Amino acid sequence: MATMKPNLIEELIERVKAWPESAQGDLAQAVLEIEADIERGMYGATYTPTPEEAEELRRRIKELDDGTVEPVSYDEIKAVFAKYRR
Template identity: 35%
Template structure:
């Protein structure tokens, strides 16, 4: 999309219903945060990271052989 096309589209947004404008703002904010902002983990993601780190500290890691076997199974 060219800068000119984007400017034309943004000019038309003012004629959209308020609900559609709010939806656009949420979408644009999400896109900006994904590309430029700091990613915020959800509670589920944070808990998964904590479980993974605990497993690592407790030595519960897959062996190199087990990992290679998984890759071999799906690379055929």
């Protein structure tokens, strides 16, 4: 993409506020998908957890390994994302 002009994102956000609600919803979904792609490293950026997040991940992985908690299914995860991505 070409170099963005200063304040372009802010200008676009202001214009989007005047869009129909369904168009705003489509944009929000596209932004969430891009954000997920970024988190998966598709844009070269990867997420580095904070020390606290890393510790929480280690604790939860240990719980799974120990059998303290049961893993959830892919469909259960999809349902949670569907519920909160509205």
